[in-house]
Amino acid sequence: MALLEVRDLSVRFVRKSEPTVSAVDGVSFDVHPGSTVGLVGESGCGKSVTSLAIMGLLPGRGTEVSGSVNLEGSELLRLSQREFDRRRGKDLGMVFQDPLTSLNPVVPIGLQVSEVIERHRGLSRRDASREAARLLDRVGIPDPDRRLKEYSHQLSGGMRQRALIAMALACEPRLLIADEPTTALDVTIQAQILTLLKELVAETGTALIMITHDLGVVAGMCDEVNVLYAGRIVERAQRHELFSRPRHPYTAGLMASVPRLDSPRGQRLAPIEGSVADNIPWEGGCAFSPRCGNALAVCGERAPELETIEQGRLLRCHNPIGAAELERAHD
Amino acid sequence: MTDSSRTITGSETSPVGTDPSDPAADSLLEIDDLRVHFPIKRGIVLDRTVGHVYAVDGVSLRVGRGETYGLVGESGCGKSTLGKAVLRLERPTGGSIRFDGTDMAGMSGEPLRRMRRRMQMVFQDTLSSLDPRQSVESLLVEGMRAHGLDKGGESTERELRELLSSVGLPSSALRKYPHEFSGGQRQRIGIARALAVRPDLVVADEPVSALDVSVQAQVLNLLEDLQEEFGLTYLVIAHDLAVVRHVARRIGVMYLGGLVEESDSDVLYEQPLHPYTRALLSAVPVPEPEVEDRRERILLSGDLPSPASPPTGCRFHTRCPWRQPTRCDSERPELRDVGGGHRVACHYAEEIRDGIITPNSGE
Known part of the structure; x- marks a missing residue:
């Protein structure tokens, strides 16, 4: 099925x-x-x-x-x-190509992730925030507690994409x-x-x-x-x-x-x-x-x-x- | 021709050909210890320089005549930034750039303008690098006119038609505007514009990365054909290793403002020595499931450090899986020849190659 x-x-x-x-x-x-x-x-x-x-x-x-x-x-x-x-x-979760335009520039990352959790899983704000930190840690963002308070422009491209993945996966x-x-x-x-x-x-x-x-x-x-x-x-x-x-x-x-990368050099491409x-x-x-x-x-x-x-x-x-x-x- | 160029350039530039005993005589472009630093300024009334972005920090390389680097x-x-500094679109902070034996550092005004005819650039973004209000004809003639190559009337007309046909566009394109073309066709116009002044060196900065894959191949093939036809020298700048490996005979790998490895492209692919090159090569996805299933990626931790405060010692040591407790964080490795023109900037290149040092064993 x-x-x-x-x-x-x-x-x-x-x-x-x-x-x-x-x-x-x-x-x-x-x-x-x-x-x-x-x-x-x-x-x-x-x-x-x-x-x-x-x-x-x-x-x-x-x-x-x-x-x-x-x-x-x-x-x-x-x-x-x-x-x-x-x-x-x-x-349904979605991860977009451009993480900078997909994140709200005037809302801290942590709030954006915990908002999803609060809304769909009915957790309290404090629990949601704790859960957000766990998620950021899971997607490989170092020092998640500090990152929660940061804004999207303070993160690198890879970190933004990780934050976006964390948001998309917040509700499994x-x-x-x-x-x-x-x-x-x-x-x-x-x-x-x-x-x-x-x-x-x-x-x-x-x-x-x-x-x-x-x-x-x-x-x-x-x-x-x-x-x-x-x-x-x-x-x-x-x-x-x-x-x-x-x-x-x-x-x-x-x-x-x-x-x-593994083709012999000088081999002509066939467009x-x-x-x-x-x-x-x-x-x-x-x-x-x-x-x-x-x-x-x-x-x-x-x-x-x-x-x-x-x-x-x-x-x-x-x-x-x-x-x-x-x-x-x-x- | 030699006579007129001598009278124009005067005594500070050497005539074409220089000294045949010079080992670098056949290199068109020689870059030595090039540095481009951008000041970071603070303050409203008084500009205070609070630091520098070390965009290019001590790069030396040579590009041979007719070669693709x-x-x-x-x-x-x-x-x-390096590509722009070569064309003097950025002013170098230090180091020297010699083009065809002439030091560009002290050049300005008319001699520089004349020199620039011989070096042209092809840009990544075809929509913003072509003036939307200029027809293709006017785009192409502009450079020719500026350098006195526009003889007017029939001969210019014929030259433009030949130029367009060599980049694979019909002569009906002359009266059209950039927006009337597809991305691939616009890149052909950008290439034609660069070639209109008959340059020796073409710096192509990400020439195909904005194009669809099927069109990328057309443009890459075109660049190869034109090199053969006009005897061009290319400096191709790209993030895509597969693209660079396809077009270039020699490859230089840059990390945080410095060259970390340079070699023949086959050697670089078969035996990368610098840990960064290894990680980079292992990260490129190959369109073959069998290869993808077997591959072991060397995952780098973290992101690129800020070029405003580069790490001490080897700039890659903060992310290097082969990092050693000594030297790496204190001593900046020089780019050294490890045989056959293969240059690498790593203290432990041989040990890593021979498997004496394995990833993470230093921790």
Whole structure:
């Protein structure tokens, strides 16, 4: 039984003077307790909007959200704003990319963490404050009693992100969404934060949705990976499967275009041609087809469906990588 | 050409080529003991200097002609300040910068302006480094005009078209404005602008870190092609080790204002000697689950100390897992050659390499 079931989630931004933008287009996935699911893609692929829709954080005006987001049997998309406020922070926690804008600059860190505890766990202010100190200690902030009284500008980037994680985990939510949690951080700090997240997931059994553009982060963190392109899932697989045998040309293209630390020097990168500006709308075919090296005539005419190709593996492509080789093997 | 340059630069600069017996004759850029300190000021009426931020504190390095030198480090290590000091966009506090044999330290006014034609910069943020109200044509011509390279009419037109095609943009781009392009295309314009004055040295400060991964690769390949086509020398500054390793033959690692290790990029990757380099390399995620599952991260404790009050002795000793009870906190290690041009600033580099000292055994 899945903890979170996202079914056919679509988000459209409707503006009067401009054409409607379809940011997320029929996305479905499950998250099981204790597992880590990755949403991967480049800017504009809809990964962050997906997470904001699940958290109920999209602005009401000008946004059309359809589909279903089901957390342990209760439908989140139909909750009123007030009901959502009760669930958010308690059952669902979120860690954002930019910890400086996610923290209130004029409220001490300690108060921001203990506020969550007071509100959702009904502790007294004093107990909540003690609990906040314990949490800060748990996420690796040294000297938590002093840090409780400090403001966000007094903390370093890594410390701020830790404080934010402490807030998100204060009520032991069953689902944690981390949206590019380490993108703004230096690599050595990134390593600290990713290790911390892994430990916390293992310790508390919280399910984690990891949103990132960094394939390296995905390779180390996620059980199941969804690759998004132009608002739709184009490939889903277990991480070992995905990295050893990418089937979608976009997934393979991404992997070939990242410079790797362990690749021989001077090896030329194989970039994906063009940019997302070249996309065609899904109605007119595969959005990726203008940039795709594997594109056939059919790709520009009819959008491929997301199909199950093997156990636990989904693919949206007319002419996937390795199709020709597989056919030859069958003959 | 030699004649005219001599009359302009006068006697204080040596002509191109200098002394062939000089071992550094083929290096285009020589930095010696470079220091850039920023004063911290207090007070409303009277400015009192209460301290200094030691952004760059004693860095020496050489960049050979036609070479790509990669400078890596995390935020606050001084790598960008160093890049700016090379172009004299920051005034060095001390040390010397020699460009093509000419000491830049005493330069100012017209000679400096002329010198700057030969060194250009490519910035990270393409949106803020290109004037939104200038068309691409005007952006590109501006530098050429300032250095008297704009011959006007047909020839300039042709030159601009060639320039754009070499960075992979259509000539229709000339009449457009920066906002009409995607991030990757804007970076191409930024590169074209740098190349418009035919520089010898290009300092690229985080040239791809604002771009999507699929576009990053396009720009990195472009930089390689242009180097071959125009015989450029690059100083690439980046936080991403994988990017730097991909483009650079030699890599320098900076920590808190100083160079801690420098070597050939393959050697640096295969056998990092400085504890900081080791930690940095072990922290970079690799897009391969098998590698990620097996890897042992060297986790550094805590954050970067403030460059306004750097730790005594080795600047890394406060976070170093290999820290020893003696020397580390009292004596600042010099960058020394441990063989084959591999330079490292650590008292115990050999012991760490040979496994005599293991992490945390010093505590």
